[in-house]
Amino acid sequence: MRIVLVGPPGAGKGTQAAYLAKNLAIPHISTGDLFRxxxxxxxxxxxxxxxxxxxGRLVPDSVTIGMAEDRMRQEDAAGGFLLDGFPRNLAQAEALDAFLKADxxxxxxxxxxEVPEDEVVKRIAGRRTCRxxxxxxxxxxxxxxKQEGVCDKCGGELYQREDDSEDTVRKRLEVYHSETEPIIDHYKAQGLVVTISALGKVAExxxxxxxxxxAQAA
Incomplete structure (x- = not known):
């Protein structure tokens, strides 16, 4: 199977991608892993x-697309893959369409x-990291x-990363709405989108x- 996973920051994409890829016996291809x-x-x-x-400049789509295409050509992806974080915008989605069609x-x-915006903010802004x-x-x-502001494991100070602040989260959501959400309509036109609630326990x-x-594949 060939699947694209989309959702706002804080939706749990990375966690779900790992479980789904394992259950479906296909590689999990994430943008972060590709870059690293x-x-x-x-x-x-x-x-x-x-x-x-x-x-300090944004990596152009051409580089990201090239990395993704190289990875999808690898032997373990011949039977399918799960894409997480790619495509991130319409240009990348159109490039993916062309790549798949050519092959x-x-x-x-x-x-x-799907996750309500307030829940996204609560999930991310509530994170605390050990210094x-x-x-x-x-x-x-x-x-x-167990003790507010203190790491249970080593006693280090817990703090909120700048990336996890409410202001930053809301800015990330704005970027998601403007850049990534349009790909959902792009794929809806192809009859490919299935929307589920990402609320509840991970297993649920x-x-x-x-x-x-x-159901989509049936």
Whole structure:
């Protein structure tokens, strides 16, 4: 199966992508992983991306598209894949359409994870990270530390990252609405979009997603 996963920041895309890819026995292809792999391996595309990032500039679509196409051509993706974070805008979606068509392939579903905006803000703005070890994370509502402001694991100070502040989250949502949401209409016109609620426990959301994908593919 070939699936695109979309949804606003805080919808749980990364978590769901990992579970869905495992259940469907297809590789999980995320934009973040593509960038890290290409830059660490020193590929031409990775070097280009690094130059843009070091200069404080946005990496152009052509570089991101090139990385995604290279990854989708790899042997383990021959039977399908789950794309997470790509396509991020209409230009990338149109490039993906052209790539698949040229190779005689097509998407099976575009899974849209739906979360109310206030819930997104609550999920992200409530995160707290340990200054001593950033892998230690908590949430003021969903997984609070035993002592406020103190990491349970090492006693380090917990703080709110700048990226997790409410103002930053709302700006990220504005970007999502303006740049990424249009791809949902693009794929709706192709009859590919299935929308599910991303509220509830992780396993519940995964179950809904698997049912929606199965129904779309039937």
């Amino acid at each position: 792999a290409n830059m660490s391996q020193g590929t031409p595309l990775g070097q280009q991306a690094k130059e843009y990032m070091n200069a 005689g392939m097509a998407l099976d579903a575009v899974l849209d994870l 001593t070890d950033s892998s230690h994370t908590f949430h003021v509502i969903y997984s609070p530390p 959301v995964t179950g809904r997603a698997m049912e929606a994908i199965a």
